[in-house]
Amino acid sequence: xxxxxxxxxxxVIAISLSAYNAPKQKAAKNTSTLNYWEYNPNTQQLGDSLxxxxxxxxxxxxxxxxxxxxxxxxxARGYSSPSEPQTQQEIDNFxxxxxxx
Amino acid sequence: xxxxxxxxxxxIISAFFILLFVYTATSKLLSHQTFVINLxxxxxxxxxxxxxxxxxxxxxxxxxxLLFFPRFRRLGLLASFxxxxxxxxxxAYMLLTSSHLPCSCGGVISKLSWKEHLWLNVLLSVLxxxxxxxxxxxxxxxx
Numbered sequence: 001x002x003x004x005x006x007x008x009x010x011x012v013i014a015i016s017l018s019a020y021n022a023p024k025q026k027a028a029k030n031t032s033t034l035n036y037w038e039y040n041p042n043t044q045q046l047g048d049s050l051x052x053x054x055x056x057x058x059x060x061x062x063x064x065x066x067x068x069x070x071x072x073x074x075x076a077r078g079y080s081s082p083s084e085p086q087t088q089q090e091i092d093n094f095x096x097x098x099x100x101x
Numbered sequence: 102x103x104x105x106x107x108x109x110x111x112x113i114i115s116a117f118f119i120l121l122f123v124y125t126a127t128s129k130l131l132s133h134q135t136f137v138i139n140l141x142x143x144x145x146x147x148x149x150x151x152x153x154x155x156x157x158x159x160x161x162x163x164x165x166x167l168l169f170f171p172r173f174r175r176l177g178l179l180a181s182f183x184x185x186x187x188x189x190x191x192x193a194y195m196l197l198t199s200s201h202l203p204c205s206c207g208g209v210i211s212k213l214s215w216k217e218h219l220w221l222n223v224l225l226s227v228l229x230x231x232x233x234x235x236x237x238x239x240x241x242x243x244x
Contacts, residue, residue, distance in 0.1 A: 003112075
């Protein structure tokens, strides 16, 4: 058994070293999140960017942090970057308009 | 040199080669996609990149297994010497014929320059040959 000890330790060290030096995998981007903006239907204007949320998993966060509850403001959402949309047409082209209840 | 010293030295050199081959094989397997891409960019062997991406780490692991068992150590050292020589010749060819080349090595060895890599391979080939000679001397003394 002693004659295998050195070889065994070499294997353990080699595997540990290669695992340590292995390239780190980037965390997969969560593709189910959407960008949210305030949207005033009276003025048909977009307000502040509310950030990125998962409409299902982050529902409570959305309610707590983002879409204000006053009946005149809705939340617009889409798949583009927070710098969009800029016009009503772009807003109309959005996948969905979410009314906060 | 005493037989016990010869045996011990051969054992240590074999352990070093086990570490080297298991490390490089595991690194190549863990970054398999990168390894394939680099092989595709390499001269002469690009056409067989898919096959070599599995064959090279497999050969390294087989050699490590041979070196692990004292009974097959001599065969493992012969294979180590053969593999190191092939790598050395390939690197020398690349240095003579090409300028900018990717490194399809494994782990920290990929951080070496091509010249440093060549010297390392020459050293490892000499070490394998030296260990084979020691092994041969050990067998002779036992007889």
